[in-house]
Amino acid sequence: MSLEGKVALVTGATSGIGLETASALAGLGATVILGVRNTSAAEGVVKSIVKKxxxxxxxxxxxxxxxxxxxxxxxxxxxxxxxxAIHILINNAGVSFMSKTFTPDGVGGIAQTNHLGPYTLTRLLERKLVASKARVVTVASVTHRTTLMVDARAFLTDWRSGYYQHSKRRR
Incomplete structure (x- = not known):
């Protein structure tokens, strides 16, 4: 399979699944955009992928x-x-643990990072994704199975046990 002429965007591409996905897509010929928080760390990723x-x-x-x-x-x-055009979007970035952090809007940091951020990104790229008949993949975790969603409002603001799992359930 060749992805020559295709553009792929991979979030969280500096390690793990994101790094391996970015490398595989580049190996198939896609132009790969690394969507990362730490652009300095991404420089090493670019070098390693181009070397491979x-x-x-x-x-x-x-x-x-x-x-x-x-x-x-x-x-x-x-x-x-x-x-x-964007032909492939891989929503891979996410966090499992962080200190009790809230956005200026009062949304919990884990919910923002794992759910609302990727959702917003996908919606803001939606026109190009639809026009190019793109594939969108959102990477999740099986830990969502370890909790039940009792109150949807708590998902955004509650810091109790299961917060990470709730964020993964919503993906």
């Missing part, structure tokens, strides 16, 4: 912090401006 797949096209997008809706909006605007 000589001639591959891997670029670092603007900094993307899914904890911040403003960052997501700025990132999406830059991608929409720079690329005429």
């Amino acid at each position: 797949h000589p001639g591959s096209k891997v670029v670092i997008g603007p900094s993307l912090d899914l904890m911040s809706q403003d960052s997501v909006r700025k990132f999406a605007a830059a991608i929409n401006e720079q690329y005429p």
Whole structure:
């Protein structure tokens, strides 16, 4: 299979599943955009992918912090401006643990990063995704099975046990 001429965006591509996915897509010929918070760390990722797949096209997008809706909006605007089409979107970035953190809107950090951020990004890229008949993959976790959603409002703000699991259930 060849992905020559296709553009793929992978979030959370500096390690783990995101890194391996970005590398595989680059190896198939796609232009791969790394959607990452730490653009300095991404420089090493680009070097390792290009070394593994000589001639591959891997670029670092603007900094993307899914904890911040403003960052997501700025990132999406830059991608929409720079690329005429997005053919593959891999929503991989996520967190399992973080200190008790809330966004300025009062949303829990885990819920923002794992659910609302990827949702917002996908919606802001939606026109290009639909126009190019894109594939969108959202990576989740089986830990959502370890809890039941009792109150949907608690998903956004409750810090009790199961918070991470709730965020994965909503993906």
